[in-house]
Amino acid sequence: MRSMLxxxxxxxxxxxxxxxxxxxxxxxxxxSLLVLGIFLVLMLGAAVxxxxxxxNLLIHAYMSSTMTETGILQLKNELEQMDHVHDxxxxxxxxxxxxxxxxxxxMDLGILESDDILPxxxxxxxxxxxxxxxxxxxxxxxxxxxxxxxxxxMVQNFLKVMMILISIGAVTILLLLxxxxxxxxxxxxxxxxxxxxxxRIMQLVGATWWFIRWPFLFEGVFFGTVGAIVASxxxxxxxxxxxxxxxxxxxxxxxxxxxLNTGGIFVVLALLLLSLGGLVGFFGSLRTVNTFLGRETEVxxxxxxxxxxxx
Amino acid sequence: MIKFVSVGLTYPNLVNCLRNxxxxxxxxxxxFVVGPTGGGKSSLMKLIYRDAIPTSGKVFVFxxxxxxxxxxxxxxxRRRIGVIFQDFLLLPHKTAFENIAYALQIRGASGRQIGxxxxxxxxxxxxxxxxxxxxxxxxxxxxxxxxxxRALVNKPDILLADEPTGNLDPDTSKEIMDxxxxxxxxxxxxxxxxxxxxVVNDYRKRTIVxxxxxxxxxxxxxxxxxxxxAANA
Ligand SMILES: Nc1ncnc2c1ncn2[C@@H]1O[C@H](COP(=O)(O)OP(=O)(O)O)[C@@H](O)[C@H]1O
Ligand SMILES: [Mg+2]
Numbered sequence: 118m119r120s121m122l123x124x125x126x127x128x129x130x131x132x133x134x135x136x137x138x139x140x141x142x143x144x145x146x147x148x149s150l151l152v153l154g155i156f157l158v159l160m161l162g163a164a165v166x167x168x169x170x171x172x173n174l175l176i177h178a179y180m181s182s183t184m185t186e187t188g189i190l191q192l193k194n195e196l197e198q199m200d201h202v203h204d205x206x207x208x209x210x211x212x213x214x215x216x217x218x219x220x221x222x223x224m225d226l227g228i229l230e231s232d233d234i235l236p237x238x239x240x241x242x243x244x245x246x247x248x249x250x251x252x253x254x255x256x257x258x259x260x261x262x263x264x265x266x267x268x269x270x271m272v273q274n275f276l277k278v279m280m281i282l283i284s285i286g287a288v289t290i291l292l293l294l295x296x297x298x299x300x301x302x303x304x305x306x307x308x309x310x311x312x313x314x315x316x317r318i319m320q321l322v323g324a325t326w327w328f329i330r331w332p333f334l335f336e337g338v339f340f341g342t343v344g345a346i347v348a349s350x351x352x353x354x355x356x357x358x359x360x361x362x363x364x365x366x367x368x369x370x371x372x373x374x375x376x377l378n379t380g381g382i383f384v385v386l387a388l389l390l391l392s393l394g395g396l397v398g399f400f401g402s403l404r405t406v407n408t409f410l411g412r413e414t415e416v417x418x419x420x421x422x423x424x425x426x427x428x
Numbered sequence: 429m430i431k432f433v434s435v436g437l438t439y440p441n442l443v444n445c446l447r448n449x450x451x452x453x454x455x456x457x458x459x460f461v462v463g464p465t466g467g468g469k470s471s472l473m474k475l476i477y478r479d480a481i482p483t484s485g486k487v488f489v490f491x492x493x494x495x496x497x498x499x500x501x502x503x504x505x506r507r508r509i510g511v512i513f514q515d516f517l518l519l520p521h522k523t524a525f526e527n528i529a530y531a532l533q534i535r536g537a538s539g540r541q542i543g544x545x546x547x548x549x550x551x552x553x554x555x556x557x558x559x560x561x562x563x564x565x566x567x568x569x570x571x572x573x574x575x576x577x578r579a580l581v582n583k584p585d586i587l588l589a590d591e592p593t594g595n596l597d598p599d600t601s602k603e604i605m606d607x608x609x610x611x612x613x614x615x616x617x618x619x620x621x622x623x624x625x626x627v628v629n630d631y632r633k634r635t636i637v638x639x640x641x642x643x644x645x646x647x648x649x650x651x652x653x654x655x656x657x658a659a660n661a
Binding site: 120123130314315317318319320321322323324325326328 | 477499500502503504505506507511517519521530531533534535536578579582
């Protein structure tokens with residue numbers, strides 16, 4: 118514990134000694150985490166929308182008024198046996214009416230009482246949006262089906278584009294993670310080099326493996342998490358600033374529909390960034406520490422010493 | 429205390445640094461290791477504090493084969509050995525006191541222990557008044573004293589000095605050598621590697637001559653290279 122305190126003070130003084138370089142690299146880490154965070158927000162939004170739209174791509178098959186309930190249930194059974202059908206839901210006339218009522222509480226329901234306006238329906242969900250077109254064609258010609266409604270081709274193309282965008286985003290995020298890790302590696306490499314005499318002395322007076330490495334690992338995690346905190350705060354500020362614009366574009370109105378709100382997004386994002394920053398910081402610095410101060414401390418120490426002497 | 433059995437050391441770049449060195453240093457001995465630059469003196473010292481391991485033969489320190497030592501045992505091995513160098517290796521942004529305290533802090537010593545041990549050892553090496561000075565405010569001799577104090581504060585069994593007077597003028601060199609002899613008389617084994625002829629001739633101590641990686645002489649009466657050895661080197 119006393120050692121920890123001592124090491125922490127050493128860490129602070131090392132920060133103070135190399136203020137400028139640490140600041141530069143810190144900014145670098147923060148910026149990459151910031152871009153990463155913005156991508157995460159976009160991805161999160163895209164993924165949610167994709168999921169919702171995908172799930173909403175249902176085929177509504179409205180039954181002709183001549184169909185009896187048993188007939189409809191038999192048809193439901195048939196449909197469930199078909200390839201690419203995920204599930205089928207039966208919505209009776211009274212169910213449909215109840216849903217309509219809930220969505221439009223102020224409407225006079227009298228006009229809807231007649232049979233034809235809100236017919237019974239089967240709602241078919243495909244195993245994947247791409248099968249919808251084919252399924253719809255098959256179902257259209259089945260007896261008892263009066264009318265069919267399903268997501269148009271445009272919606273499906275939209276989904277394809279979204280999928281591509283999500284993939285690109287994922288790759289970008291991976292690249293940014295690598296970039297952040299290498300920034301942190303640089304910070305640590307610089308720190309090790311700046312403190313090579315100290316490391317040499319520590320080794321000579323018998324400091325243990327962990328005692329020597331711990332400050333560098335701590336430094337890595339420190340830069341990762343501080344970068345993440347700053348990046349999160351900036352993103353939060355951006356979200357706040359944009360909230361007016363978002364309201365205008367009705368996106369915020371849409372968000373609750375997707376089961377989200379700006380606060381929720383932010384918390385998820387901040388936690389994600391923080392853990393990513395911390396992990397990347399730890400492993401980034403561990404890598405550098407291990408290359409410079411390998412398990413066989415001695416071998417690389419000579420390299421450090423030679424560098425110092427030939428400086 | 430220190431035993432070399434037909435030790436050979438080849439560096440990764442194939443420099444053949446030590447060949448068939450046999451050597452036995454007893455507890456409380458004072459030994460000079462002399463010879464021309466590049467002869468292998470520093471490498472011999474490195475083997476003792478396990479900064480290198482022999483490529484052939486065996487090195488025993490405190491009756492332990494240093495090649496068989498586990499990585500995590502190395503720090504504890506080194507805590508029993510003080511090392512000082514020609515280029516003093518002090519931390520420039522720490523005072524003399526803090527530099528010495530450093531060797532205690534890395535072992536988790538308490539503030540009270542530090543407050544007691546550091547002034548004590550500083551008095552002993554003659555630095556009573558320089559506690560708050562930074563290395564750049566100290567003369568070469570004083571800096572070397574700080575290094576010696578740092579090596580001594582952990583009460584080592586062996587003190588290794590690699591060219592301790594290499595950067596010092598003759599008078600200061602003598603002061604430092606006197607200090608090393610005084611440390612030896614307290615019971616610490618002292619090994620001094622040097623190519624400073626005057627230093628060796630002033631103190632009649634056991635002298636080992638290393639040239640081109642080989643031990644070519646081991647005389648208890650001391651004295652620097654004789655004419656023949658000088659010619660060979
Ligand atoms: N880390 C190292 N890697 C490769 N060669 C080395 C290393 N250290 C020393 N040498 C070589 O080993 C030989 C002996 O060096 P050293 O032990 O430093 O001699 P001395 O201390 O007597 O001057 C020299 O030729 C030197 O170049
Ligand atoms: Mg040398």
